[in-house]
Amino acid sequence: MNDHQSGASFASSSSMDLDLPEEHRAFRDMVESFVQAELPKDWARELEQKEDEYPFELWEKLREAGFHGLGIDEEYGGIGGDVMMQMILARALARTLGGLAWIWGITSFAGVKSIGLYGSEEQKRRFLPEIAAGNLRAAIAFTEPGGGTDLLGSMRTTATRGDGGWIINGEKIWSSSAHVADYLLLLARTDKDVERSYQGLTLFWVPTKSDGVKITKLAKLGMRSMGSCAVHLEDVFVPDDLVMGETDRAWRMLLPTLNNERMMVSAFCLGIIDGVLEDALEYAQQRKAFNKVIGQFQAIQHMIADIKMAQYQVECMLTDCAWKISNGRESLIESTALKIVASEQANKCADLGIQILGGMGYSAETDMQRYWRDSRLWRIGPITNEMARNVIAENLGLPRSF
Template identity: 75%
Template sequence: MDFSLPEECRAFRDTVHRWVDAEAPKKWARELERDEHNYPFELWDKFTAAGFHGVGIPEEYGGQGGDVIMQMLLARELARSLGGLAWIWGITSFAGSKSIGLYGTEAQKKKYLPLISTGQLKAAIAFTEPSGGTDLLGSMRTNAERVEGGWKINGEKIWSSSAHVADYLLCIARTDKNVAKKHQGLTLFWVPTNNTPGLTITPLAKLGMRSMGSCSVHLADVFVADENVLGEPDRAWYMLLPTLNNERIMVGAFCLGVIDGILEDAVDYMKQRHAFGKPIGQFQALQHYVADIATMQTTTELMLHYCAWKQSKGENVGNEANMLKLIASENANQAADLGIQILGGMGYSAETDMQRYWRDSRLWRIGPITNEMVRNGIAENLGLPRSF
């Protein structure tokens, strides 16, 4: 059993690590996220110049290539400094390149993947409904009806991150109401946002994940052409399942990157700060805190690498991806809380990053699926009756 990364992966990881320190340091991340509604286009442009938008997109479509392991290494390194701002890269990577790459037509791949890989196209996810949250299937009210040349969509979505600057929305809607099971009869649409009649996007205020923006999306007779349907109509849920696993692995990588940043800051502060005539790093209680953070880091890393490796081999990783999302999000949020405790008053200050890591990681215990629902799924996979 070999736990080491291939040389190509190690070289890529080290290159991104140096890039983050030089181009996206923590101080700059704090400045970017202070203005909740000021999207950091300069960060997007830096990702473009570095070629990050092309990671995971085949070279034949203008990308950099690389599998899920390379994508997770990138996600981890970005989040080490940027925290939730790493989603600036992640959202389009999931909504655009991953989705179109998996179930787009050849024409759709040739049209959109080169634009994504060169940073010319931003995408957002429009799945969650205001009344449903995690109960996406049961709460689905957004519907689409066939019209000449395409479809008309009506409904409302919420928590669509970066929708206000996106060129396209990856939107799911019900296209058949006469189905035996609620996961049937759903279709994926690639909805253009520029000057689209009937489409209203409104930014929302929130605790963390600032600057990139999260929005409500209202669709009133929004026309989408047939060529902007992704995959086979009425079968969206079957297509989405592999990408949802990828999203949970990506969340695990972001959480691990946050833990990396927390541990860096905690150790540095404990070496520099003095109290009661000695460095606080000499205090046993704080040593226990930092040891706990380091243990969270290693356990999350092992689970992440296992999940990414398994998916890269084409194996079913659904249950493991759920477990990863669960432990990674809870480890990251607990580590950030310990980090605040280590820094004391400065941990609560907006002049340091612990509070930012805490605010951003708190969301990952809720989305893209709540940890309570993750636990339900894990228990059901062990043979227990469905609890919801």
């Protein structure tokens, strides 16, 4: 499929015409032009197929564009930018990159949203300029092998007091890009004598080159070249100046950033819907069967209409959530509902895209199969959609179900 043609169809298939301030519209136009010129889909397909090679060239392109500095204040070397601009970038990147957009998103969440929100001033001045310059990569190390969604109840990684710092022992899993990261944003239990499982947890900024850190790549369905890893920690020393925020109170600190993570995932899902829609439209207008272009067939038209409706639904919800967070409004229910709808619609739309393209949709020569594989993950993480529904119900006053 011709990427230049698909870029042209994107202009007509996207619904990015909601009432945005001029600054946001200008940023959106700049990002879309960059993505079309520098990150075409055929290049993204080639990157994704290299399972054993982290796409450093993608990281470098994002560095040259200055995108690693988005969300970081100018006094720390960043380019500033609010939540809406971060969502605009996430959406635009995922349109061609699919799940590889996480190359930007992981460090943005682990570094920018963590250090920027609850890091000390010394930590901000030490690390944020390096992140903004694209000189530092981070990975998230929260999930435990025996826990999955039961993150708090299954926490077995411990940190005990040592001379001038902490000694960490335990194991994490599904830590994306940990094998090329400089630091891990790691959650560990620092107090076992607690009434509630969310108490007694602390965040650490762990150098991956520390003695006792062993990182192993895991094979998986999608986002292959980005890599996801198991992390084993044996008597790993972390000094006090790499503790993030208050000891024993990490979960309360993390809650606002988890809302942001759900929004970022949803923006990636919306970008995938954009990519699916433009490819489906192009194919339907070119492919012939029974002496007609298949876009004349009602069944195909209905599939494309469903994809368009999903795009509009997710865009409206994402815009509303971004506005609420930007204005300091409570958004737990909204951001959680958004994550469910966005991930399920993205995966459904990618499946429809495969159906529209038929055998070519199943082929590695097109992007539909990549969009499907990547979007399938977001129905599971960073929170399963089943658990997310529990969160919504509980916050509506229903009894806890787990």
